[in-house]
Amino acid sequence: xxxxxxxxxxxxxxxxxxxxxxxxxxxxxxxxxxxxxxxxxxxxxxxxxxxxxxxxxxxxxxxxxxxxxxxxxxxxxxxxxxxxxxxxxxxxxxxxxxxxxxxxxxxxxxxxxxxxxxxxxxxxxxxxxxxxxxxxxxxxxxxxxxxxxxxxxxxxxxxxxxxxxxxxxxxxxxxxxxxxxxxxxxxxxxxxxxxxxxxxxxxxxxxxxxxxxxxxxxxxxxxxxxxxxxxxxxxxxxxxxxxxxxxxxxxxxxxxxxxxxxxxxxxxxxxxxxxxxxxxxxxxxxxxxxxxxxxxxxxxxxxxxxxxxxxxxxxxxxxxxxxxxxxxxxxxxxxxxxxxxxxxxxxxxxxxxxxxxxxxxxxxxxxxxxxxxxxxxxxxxxxxxxxxx
Numbered sequence: 001x002x003x004x005x006x007x008x009x010x011x012x013x014x015x016x017x018x019x020x021x022x023x024x025x026x027x028x029x030x031x032x033x034x035x036x037x038x039x040x041x042x043x044x045x046x047x048x049x050x051x052x053x054x055x056x057x058x059x060x061x062x063x064x065x066x067x068x069x070x071x072x073x074x075x076x077x078x079x080x081x082x083x084x085x086x087x088x089x090x091x092x093x094x095x096x097x098x099x100x101x102x103x104x105x106x107x108x109x110x111x112x113x114x115x116x117x118x119x120x121x122x123x124x125x126x127x128x129x130x131x132x133x134x135x136x137x138x139x140x141x142x143x144x145x146x147x148x149x150x151x152x153x154x155x156x157x158x159x160x161x162x163x164x165x166x167x168x169x170x171x172x173x174x175x176x177x178x179x180x181x182x183x184x185x186x187x188x189x190x191x192x193x194x195x196x197x198x199x200x201x202x203x204x205x206x207x208x209x210x211x212x213x214x215x216x217x218x219x220x221x222x223x224x225x226x227x228x229x230x231x232x233x234x235x236x237x238x239x240x241x242x243x244x245x246x247x248x249x250x251x252x253x254x255x256x257x258x259x260x261x262x263x264x265x266x267x268x269x270x271x272x273x274x275x276x277x278x279x280x281x282x283x284x285x286x287x288x289x290x291x292x293x294x295x296x297x298x299x300x301x302x303x304x305x306x307x308x309x310x311x312x313x314x315x316x317x318x319x320x321x322x323x324x325x326x327x328x329x330x331x332x333x334x335x336x337x338x339x340x341x342x343x344x345x346x347x348x349x350x351x352x353x354x355x356x357x358x359x360x361x362x363x364x365x366x367x368x369x370x371x372x373x374x375x376x377x378x379x380x381x382x383x384x385x386x387x388x389x
Contacts (some may be wrong), residue, residue: 035090035094040362042216066105078313085259100133116233129174134170154228160228166209169218170222171220178196196229200229251327254309257305265302275291346364
């Protein structure tokens with residue numbers, strides 16, 4: 001029951017903790033000082049944001065989700081969301097460092113043996129290695145269970161052959177969670193998960209994709225040509241790989257929502273500053289009601305997306321039964337909002353918004369992918385419909 005008091009300042013429901021607020025301040029300061037200054041050049045040159053990686057590793061913010069028992073920060077799901085959000089506010093490409101480190105390593109955390117966790121989470125936590133996730137293939141996108149990559153048992157080894165496509169940070173990451181078919185007759189129940197290392201013989205990479213946005217995060221094909229790995233690099237039991245992949249996405253779709261929110265917040269912040277400075281008809285355009293209504297709608301939708309995402313992050317941490325719905329809803333809604341907010345930010349800057357001299361066109365291009373990867377928003381709506389609360 002409500003207390004009946006008019007004012008209860010210690011009512012902590014629906015409010016991040018003081019630690020979460022302090023984390024946000026820390027990450028924002030770091031992102032503004034050490035990541036934002038390079039964001040335009042990273043996009044323009046299509047190069048990996050090494051400055052961002054160095055800064056994040058130095059501050060132990062590159063893989064905060066790794067448990068303390070493996071040398072990590074042991075951050076909860078909401079703290080991880082806040083890190084990604086604040087990095088994305090400065091540079092969308094750079095936010096894929098903490099996001100994909102979680103995506104790539106979460107299958108090991110969820111299903112891997114104790115030995116596997118110790119072997120791979122330690123270097124990740126230290127910043128000695130990054131972790132990517134290899135599920136998609138040229139003919140297996142939304143229908144991931146239709147993959148062709150094969151893993152065949154050979155004594156104490158598995159031999160992998162196939163092609164993975166759209167692999168974020170491929171070529172930079174040392175470790176890859178790879179899904180492969182171990183029993184072709186069982187469709188999704190015949191798929192197993194493995195850790196493949198960049199240095200394994202037979203692993204190679206395609207040329208970086210030429211993309212609309214997130215140009216600083218390399219996206220490449222991964223080629224597996226008779227890659228022979230020890231049997232103990234299987235993640236979980238044989239045939240459980242697809243279930244692990246789907247369980248992983250329940251958690252990591254929330255990190256894409258966080259990325260979308262961060263990009264949108266960066267665009268809104270820039271647009272707010274611009275309209276106060278830009279004068280037309282003798283006064284700042286911020287004084288015009290049409291502009292004010294646009295900003296109000298942008299802020300309202302962004303805050304709704306943030307609240308949904310934070311609620312989903314809390315459910316991820318608690319492993320609530322309705323996590324699948326909330327993860328899909330957060331990712332879908334936040335990414336749609338990010339596309340809308342960044343597009344409106346370009347509009348608010350007028351002709352300047354359309355040029356690369358200002359950051360909002362980059363943010364608009366970066367926002368688009370959040371509607372596509374880790375399951376298109378059409379697939380998210382299928383997921384939501386199947387898991388209505």
